[in-house]
Amino acid sequence: MACPRRRLFSALSALRASGRRFSTEARLTADHVRIVEVGARDGLQNEKKSISLETKIQLIEKLARTGVTTIEAGSFVPAKWVPQMASTAEICEYLLQSPPPCQHAIAYNYLVPNIKGLEGLVKIMDRLGAAAETDGSETKPAARTEISLFAAATESFSKANTNCTVQESLERIKPIVALAKEKKIRVRGYVSVALGCPYEGPDVSPSKVAEITATLLEMGADEVSVADTTGMGTAPRTQKLLQTLKAAGIASSDLALHFHDTYGQALVNTVVALEHGIRIFDSSVGGLGGCPYSKGATGNISTEDLVHTLHSLGMHTGVNLEEMSRIGAWISSELGRHNDSRAGKATFARLSE
Numbered sequence: 001m002a003c004p005r006r007r008l009f010s011a012l013s014a015l016r017a018s019g020r021r022f023s024t025e026a027r028l029t030a031d032h033v034r035i036v037e038v039g040a041r042d043g044l045q046n047e048k049k050s051i052s053l054e055t056k057i058q059l060i061e062k063l064a065r066t067g068v069t070t071i072e073a074g075s076f077v078p079a080k081w082v083p084q085m086a087s088t089a090e091i092c093e094y095l096l097q098s099p100p101p102c103q104h105a106i107a108y109n110y111l112v113p114n115i116k117g118l119e120g121l122v123k124i125m126d127r128l129g130a131a132a133e134t135d136g137s138e139t140k141p142a143a144r145t146e147i148s149l150f151a152a153a154t155e156s157f158s159k160a161n162t163n164c165t166v167q168e169s170l171e172r173i174k175p176i177v178a179l180a181k182e183k184k185i186r187v188r189g190y191v192s193v194a195l196g197c198p199y200e201g202p203d204v205s206p207s208k209v210a211e212i213t214a215t216l217l218e219m220g221a222d223e224v225s226v227a228d229t230t231g232m233g234t235a236p237r238t239q240k241l242l243q244t245l246k247a248a249g250i251a252s253s254d255l256a257l258h259f260h261d262t263y264g265q266a267l268v269n270t271v272v273a274l275e276h277g278i279r280i281f282d283s284s285v286g287g288l289g290g291c292p293y294s295k296g297a298t299g300n301i302s303t304e305d306l307v308h309t310l311h312s313l314g315m316h317t318g319v320n321l322e323e324m325s326r327i328g329a330w331i332s333s334e335l336g337r338h339n340d341s342r343a344g345k346a347t348f349a350r351l352s353e
């Protein structure tokens, strides 16, 4: 078996040989951050109480009106694994047939764990005659369809989350990317437990994360979201990870960071990532979310806290914080849970004065 360093080198050599350096996304300016709103998928997937289809669609459409440009809308997973996502096919059908509720270009993203998941999405698109991308001729841009696939940085988490080894999960990804490319569907990759694993602790190897990230990019992912699933990441370890990714030749423009706020470190880690040139961040409205494999895990960094901090630093997100705070208050009350966004609660309280 090749040593990790050699495997990393070979993944990176292949990446360099492919000549692929940057994602196909429009290049971000230095002060522009793209936010990937994951509340309707990562945020809702662990909610025990069944949430109606109508509420999920309302949430997605409200989010689209805030100016956010990428929204995770669901996942094509077996209902026995994630019951809350069982309505994804219906959400997808609705979104494919409805004009976007906003004037700006928007992408709806679906998580797929295997080829069967993507086939489910493609079947719906084919039946409705829907293309993943628009030809740009419309005066009002139609929504784009994207997918996310995922691998983990540790064997234990891979086994718990996908019932296979890391290597097997990478093998599963090959046909997914091939079919997505054929259908012109943009592909996001995730590397879970990049800064801490519920089973193996906080010391996840940055080189292993770099190796998997490079492999996903080399396979054809358009960007990779490096995920702190457990929220164990700290500023020094986030810095070390980003330095390792850079040393491995991975461009910051190919990366997104996905922080959970379990230990209250998500904003600090965001600032570290900004300093390393990262301009894509995942977050969930109201800090929705949790992790079934990680005791005590809270949700993603809240979109309202992220936007508030980014705007205070002079960065542009295109997201209306007041609108986002209204949604955070609304969805928290719909779900009967605490609103986990401090900036969201404060902004909403001021609006209600």
Ligand SMILES: CC(C)(COP(=O)([O-])OP(=O)([O-])OC[C@H]1O[C@@H](n2cnc3c(N)ncnc32)[C@H](O)[C@@H]1OP(=O)([O-])[O-])[C@@H](O)C(=O)NCCC(=O)NCCSC(=O)C[C@@](C)(O)CC(=O)[O-]
Binding pocket: 042, 045, 075, 076, 077, 078, 079, 081, 082, 111, 113, 114, 116, 117, 118, 120, 150, 161, 162, 163, 190, 191, 192, 193, 227, 228, 229, 258
């Ligand atoms: C990967 C599997 C499917 C393997 O699960 P498995 O049980 O090993 O799958 P299988 O291939 O043996 O199939 C078992 C049954 O499921 C069916 N099946 C198989 N695939 C599908 C599908 N796509 N859609 C619908 N049905 C499917 C399949 O047809 C079969 O049906 P049966 O013959 O028993 O009637 C499972 O482990 C799984 O779904 N895992 C995903 C769990 C999940 O969604 N976790 C949360 C998302 S990841 C995450 O949140 C982290 C992230 C991304 O946010 C970043 C971070 O913070 O880390």
